[in-house]
Amino acid sequence: MTGKKRKRIKIGDVYAIPLPNGKYAFGRIFKDAGIGIYKYIGVSIDDIPRVEEYQFIVGVYEYVLKSGVWTFVKYRPFKSDDEAFPPPSCIVDNISGEFSIYHKGEIRSATKLECEGLEVAAVWADNHIIDRIMGVDKWHKDDEK
Template structure:
């Protein structure tokens, strides 16, 4: 028997099992990111009705390809542009400078412009689950 690898596709929606036996849901964006919906379900079938996200972060592809997060839906983005995650901030600790990461490009910025942006980083499964559950220990501020 040939085992088929799980293909990660922009627009895929995954059910994320939580420690409290509920489910969060995440939608795949371009640039290796996932948007975590605000709405939590009691079952995998209780998919969010609204496209409202709590946060959007980078995610390791092996998390999406694992058997823990289950592909439950596909939701096409209204446009190619909307499939890109929002701008993210980058702080260079050595130089003390700020930049903005967007669509694979890094451009110089200021602390003020970066203040309310998500930190450009790739998250592991447990970090995303902690954040969904309200444990903000992975927040670098």
């Protein structure tokens, strides 16, 4: 099915992500609007990852997957329903400074320590995901000022 347009986005779909250097990253669709970006970078759209190892897993806007810029290449079903959920992510309330953890559609109170090392809950646009794949982390640089 390489290169075919997908009418409906399914959990387990793998998309090829064209990169500015002419190579391809790949992302697999998780539940809760998540996408796991594979560690593997391919030299062509058909050079897909062979193992399920991810650089990061974040939320992705639906328009990114429906735009046709990222191409559906393969369906890889998850072994279990539980495996199809992205890992827990952290929510920080900008006003109160309180921490929460979001996982499997539920939000619970948490401590700063519990949130250490977790991805911040957010939905990402395609350009930001590509920046992160390419090693650009300009969104963190502002935090250091």
